[in-house]
Structure formats: structure tokens, C-alpha cells
Amino acid sequence: MTVDSIDLFPLTPLKTSHSSSPSTSVRNHALDVLTDWQKSGRFATELLDERVRRAVLSPPNAAFLHDIVFTTLRNISLLDFWADQLTDGKHLDHRTRWLLRIGLCQLLLLGVPSHAAVNETVAAAGRSGALVNAVLRRAGREEAKLHAMVEAQPLAVRYSHPEFMVRRWIKIMGKAKAEALCQWNQEPPHTYVRLNALNEEAAERLAKMPELTDVGEGFYQCETAPREALKHGLCYAQDPSTAHAPRMLAPKPGEMVLDACAAPGGKTALLAEIMCNEGRIFACDSSPVRLTRLRENLTRLKVRIAQVHAFDLLGDAPPPFGDVLFDRILLDVPCSNSGVMRRRIDVRWRLQEEEFAVLAETQRRIVASALRFLKPGGSLVYSTCSIDPEENQGVIKAILEAHPELEMIESRLIFPPKEQTDGAFAARLVKKA
Numbered sequence: 001m002t003v004d005s006i007d008l009f010p011l012t013p014l015k016t017s018h019s020s021s022p023s024t025s026v027r028n029h030a031l032d033v034l035t036d037w038q039k040s041g042r043f044a045t046e047l048l049d050e051r052v053r054r055a056v057l058s059p060p061n062a063a064f065l066h067d068i069v070f071t072t073l074r075n076i077s078l079l080d081f082w083a084d085q086l087t088d089g090k091h092l093d094h095r096t097r098w099l100l101r102i103g104l105c106q107l108l109l110l111g112v113p114s115h116a117a118v119n120e121t122v123a124a125a126g127r128s129g130a131l132v133n134a135v136l137r138r139a140g141r142e143e144a145k146l147h148a149m150v151e152a153q154p155l156a157v158r159y160s161h162p163e164f165m166v167r168r169w170i171k172i173m174g175k176a177k178a179e180a181l182c183q184w185n186q187e188p189p190h191t192y193v194r195l196n197a198l199n200e201e202a203a204e205r206l207a208k209m210p211e212l213t214d215v216g217e218g219f220y221q222c223e224t225a226p227r228e229a230l231k232h233g234l235c236y237a238q239d240p241s242t243a244h245a246p247r248m249l250a251p252k253p254g255e256m257v258l259d260a261c262a263a264p265g266g267k268t269a270l271l272a273e274i275m276c277n278e279g280r281i282f283a284c285d286s287s288p289v290r291l292t293r294l295r296e297n298l299t300r301l302k303v304r305i306a307q308v309h310a311f312d313l314l315g316d317a318p319p320p321f322g323d324v325l326f327d328r329i330l331l332d333v334p335c336s337n338s339g340v341m342r343r344r345i346d347v348r349w350r351l352q353e354e355e356f357a358v359l360a361e362t363q364r365r366i367v368a369s370a371l372r373f374l375k376p377g378g379s380l381v382y383s384t385c386s387i388d389p390e391e392n393q394g395v396i397k398a399i400l401e402a403h404p405e406l407e408m409i410e411s412r413l414i415f416p417p418k419e420q421t422d423g424a425f426a427a428r429l430v431k432k433a
């Protein structure tokens with residue numbers, strides 16, 4: 001299954017201390033969310049948000065639920081390794097396995113006091129209570145030994161990534177970089193917002209918010225999302241890595257720009273800002289649902305020069321912009337999201353190795369289609385939030401071979417552990433005049 005990047009809306013957990021003992025129902029909610037996640041294939045964030053809203057959880061309980069769900073998902077293979085050690089490899093049904101993962105996560109990773117972690121997970125366990133109780137008590141007694149065993153395990157277990165992914169990364173970048181990437185993905189992501197300079201009050205108002213730390217180039221880091229500022233369009237939740245492609249495209253005020261995979265619009269808004277809201281941007285996307293969000297975001301962010309249209313670059317319909325040729329085109333294509341796995345924890349468990357080739361083929365077709373709309377002398381920036389060469393350099397190489405009228409001017413790969421942001425790739429191609 002392909003996972004489009006939706007918004008980079010922060011997934012950072014609320015800050016909590018787990019010294020107190022939140023109610024048993026938090027473990028039940030965690031179990032429901034995780035088993036639903038496995039059954040439905042839906043995003044964990046969506047399921048979690050729905051659950052927090054429906055169950056009307058207090059902020060500390062919601063934060064605790066968030067920590068259990070995300071820490072468990074981020075450490076599935078490690079938790080299973082510990083569960084296997086503690087049960088001597090016994091076969092476990094799905095529900096019991098999730099209960100053990102949740103219990104071991106609290107005990108061994110979240111530092112929840114053992115009486116709370118054991119008693120309240122056992123209370124949520126129902127018919128498998130005796131087994132869960134025995135395993136978690138043993139884990140409490142053998143905690144130091146269990147932690148000591150981790151170092152000797154392969155990267156796929158130590159950092160809970162699918163084996164094919166680790167193998168692929170070692171082949172692509174060598175063991176040291178692959179390990180650094182796995183390690184990076186295990187940390188909770190930072191939350192960033194980009195100041196929206198199209199809102200005249202934004203700079204002054206954000207400067208008065210002590211909870212925001214200026215990290216340069218219009219980005220601020222924060223502990224939790226500044227909801228009011230986001231609601232009023234003073235800023236947009238976005239990782240600094242997302243700014244490279246629009247800046248590489250460098251559209252000028254007054255130009256005609258096509259943002260052909262635009263939803264939900266973080267990059268469109270930055271393009272409009274770079275263009276000082278002068279000129280025209282056709283912001284298109286093939287997904288009607290995402291177009292609704294694109295429109296809302298662009299209105300809130302005071303983007304005045306964008307026209308939003310449904311347009312599938314791989315479809316037969318004529319383009320909504322007639323026979324216009326563009327000065328610049330941004331192609332922020334659907335990709336594996338392999339550069340944003342710290343933020344999108346589901347991705348590593350959804351992605352299949354065969355998908356890279358399928359994605360690369362779609363990406364090549366998208367670029368080939370978009371090239372019809374580029375003026376001679378115009379620039380096209382191809383961008384992904386993937387760090388995989390098959391979707392990045394591989395696609396560019398194939399495009400250059402098939403289109404001798406193109407020249408590559410520059411490219412940039414953002415490797416998360418090095419740049420301390422999400423991963424991304426951008427390449428600028430120019431159509432020779």
C-alpha cells in the first residue's frame with residue numbers, strides 16, 4: 001500500500017510524567033487502537049485522534065495513550081524479541097501479543113512503575129490475564145538482563161525496522177549510515193512550524209510566543225503545536241526539509257507556476273510567499289479529498305495567487321489551464337515516505353520492497369506528463385520525501401535519458417541524521433531553450 005504524505009502535522013506526544021498511575025482504561029484504549037490499526041490498515045494517528053475524541057480522555061490520559069501507542073509501534077520488533085525470550089517462543093494470539101507489547105513497552109521503555117504497568121495491563125487482559133501477568137512479572141525481575149541482550153541483536157530488531165529495509169539501506173549507504181538512520185527513526189519527531197510571511201501580523205505575533213524557538217529561515221521549533229497561531233494562519237506545521245524544493249524552484253513574482261501535486265498545500269503556500277503573492281500558481285492535485293484541505297489551507301494562509309484544480313497528471317482529461325506553458329513547475333510526487341519515518345511511524349510497517357519499483361515507474365510517468373507544460377527555458381523541480389535512490393536519482397537518470405532536451409542543474413538529498421530534519425530529495429531540471 002502506498003502512503004501519501006498528508007500533512008506533516010505534528011505527531012509529538014504531549015509531555016507527561018508516568019509517575020502516577022493513569023486508569024486501566026488507557027490500556028484498553030491502547031489495545032483497541034493497536035488491534036484496529038493492524039486490522040484496518042488505517043493511520044495510527046487518525047485512529048488515536050478518533051479514540052481520544054470519542055472517549056473524552058483527560059489530557060494526561062490522552063498523552064499517556066499517545067505514548068503507549070506510538071512507543072509500541074516504534075518498537076514492535078524489539079518488544080516481540082523480548083516477548084519471545086520471556087515466553088520461550090510460545091505461539092501467541094494477536095490480542096495477547098499486543099497486550100504483551102503494551103505491557104513490555106510500559107515496563108521496559110516508558111519507565112512506568114512496575115505495579116501500575118503489570119496490574120493495569122493484566123486488568124485489561126481478560127482471558128489471557130494469567131499469561132500476561134506471569135510474563136510481565138518476569139520482565140520486571142529480568143529487566144537489566146533483557147536490556148543487556150539488545151546490543152547483540154541485528155539492527156532490524158534493535159531498532160525495530162523490517163529486515164528488507166535494513167538490508168536495502170546497508171546496501172545503499174553502508175552499515176554505519178543505515179544504523180544512524182534507524183536510530184534517528186526511533187526518536188519522537190520535533191514539531192516545527194513555518195512562519196507565514198503572507199500574514200502581515202505573523203512575524204510580530206510569533207516573536208511574542210516564548211514557546212517557539214527560532215531555528216532559522218522562517219522555521220520555529222516547539223514542544224506542542226501552537227494551535228491558535230496555526231488556526232489563524234500565522235504559521236503552518238511543516239518540517240524545515242519541506243522548504244528546499246520550493247526554494248530550489250525559486251519562482252519570481254509575476255511568473256506562471258504549476259504546482260502539480262499540491263495538496264495539502266504547504267509548498268504551494270511557500271511558493272506564493274517567495275513570489276510575494278504576485279503572478280499565478282495553478283495548484284493541482286488528483287485527489288478531491290485533499291483538494292478540500294488544499295483550498296482551506298491556502299485561504300487561511302492568505303495565498304491570493306493560487307487557482308486550485310483537480311487534475312490527474314496520469315489521466316486523459318485536458319488540463320484545467322488550457323494551453324498555458326509554465327515558467328516553473330513543482331512536482332512533489334507521491335513517494336514511499338522513507339525520509340519521514342520518524343514522523344510517520346506506520347510507514348515502515350506498510351511499505352513492501354516491491355513498491356519502490358512501482359513508485360519509481362509512477363514518478364517517471366508523472367514527470368514525463370508534466371514536461372508537456374514546461375516552457376522552453378523553464379525549470380522543473382522534482383521532489384520527494386524519500387531517501388531512496390530508486391525514487392530519487394534513479395528517476396532523474398531515467399528522465400534525463402528519455403528527454404535530451406532537459407539538463408539537470410542541481411540536486412540535493414537531505415539525510416536526516418546529518419541534517420537533523422526529515423529526509424527529502426529535490427532536483428532542478430531545465431528545458432533547454
Ligand SMILES: C[S@@+](CC[C@H](N)C(=O)[O-])C[C@H]1O[C@@H](n2cnc3c(N)ncnc32)[C@H](O)[C@@H]1O
Pocket residue numbers: 004005260261262263264265266267268284285286287290311312313314315332333334335366
Ligand atoms: C507528497 S504529496 C504533495 C504534498 C504537497 N506538495 C505539500 O507540500 O503539501 C503528493 C500529492 O500528489 C498527489 N498525486 C498523486 N498522484 C497524482 C497524479 N497522478 N496527478 C496529480 N497529483 C497526484 C497526491 O494526491 C498527493 O496529494
